[in-house]
Amino acid sequence: AQKITQTQPGMFVQEKEAVTLDCTYDTSDPSYGLFWYKQPSSGEMIFLIYQGSYDQQNATEGRYSLNFQKARKSANLVISASQLGDSAMYFCAMSRADQAGTALIFGKGTTLSVSS
Amino acid sequence: SAVISQKPSRDICQRGTSLTIQCQVDSQVTMMFWYRQQPGQSLTLIATANQGSEATYESGFVIDKFPISRPNLTFSTLTVSNMSPEDSSIYLCSVVPGPSTDTQYFGPGTRLTVL
Numbered sequence: 001a002q003k004i005t006q007t008q009p010g011m012f013v014q015e016k017e018a019v020t021l022d023c024t025y026d027t028s029d030p031s032y033g034l035f036w037y038k039q040p041s042s043g044e045m046i047f048l049i050y051q052g053s054y055d056q057q058n059a060t061e062g063r064y065s066l067n068f069q070k071a072r073k074s075a076n077l078v079i080s081a082s083q084l085g086d087s088a089m090y091f092c093a094m095s096r097a098d099q100a101g102t103a104l105i106f107g108k109g110t111t112l113s114v115s116s
Numbered sequence: 117s118a119v120i121s122q123k124p125s126r127d128i129c130q131r132g133t134s135l136t137i138q139c140q141v142d143s144q145v146t147m148m149f150w151y152r153q154q155p156g157q158s159l160t161l162i163a164t165a166n167q168g169s170e171a172t173y174e175s176g177f178v179i180d181k182f183p184i185s186r187p188n189l190t191f192s193t194l195t196v197s198n199m200s201p202e203d204s205s206i207y208l209c210s211v212v213p214g215p216s217t218d219t220q221y222f223g224p225g226t227r228l229t230v231l
Binding site: 035042043045050 | 158
């Protein structure tokens with residue numbers, strides 16, 4: 001069965017520092033997508049970054065980059081130069097193998113706190 | 117991407133009543149989904165909203181409790197029926213805009229409290 005694991009319930013970082021949020025996944029499907037979402041206290045889910053299983057290069061979107069290590073089945077999110085507004089819950093997710101265009105399986109999330 | 121709105125944004129309801137949540141998208145989209153996020157938990161898929169046909173429900177979710185409609189490619193509703201305090205959650209709709217992308221975008225969510 002497919003599974004997403006986020007082992008860090010909470011992370012703390014100082015403003016302007018970089019932080020890595022861990023995510024490992026398990027799937028037997030060769031084709032899948034990996035996603036990161038940010039959920040502030042307001043509850044909305046904000047899409048951050050996507051990595052396809054066949055993509056050769058790590059995805060980047062502004063201050064966000066995804067460290068994709070396929071052999072280790074890890075898809076860590078790196079946030080460079082943290083800002084106070086980055087404080088939120090972060091979810092790693094994977095596309096379901098049984099659906100095209102596609103529902104997501106989520107990890108339990110990591111709460112990031114950025115201090116000044 | 118797509119601009120997604122949900123109504124209501126939040127509500128407080130009495131047990132035994134029902135609430136219908138609306139999800140409106142600013143463009144036609146391929147796929148629409150409904151998720152539930154219980155307090156302090158991650159997101160769980162309730163169902164896939166299929167245009168013009170019955171929704172496809174996940175294990176543990178049934179049509180009598182969570183009836184879903186999707187009359188066209190831009191609109192869907194989720195009803196939470198005969199509510200109990202255990203239904204207190206954030207309910208989110210999400211969309212995949214088209215066949216050329218797998219990226220899923222979420223609405224702002226509906227925060228439901230059942231007393």
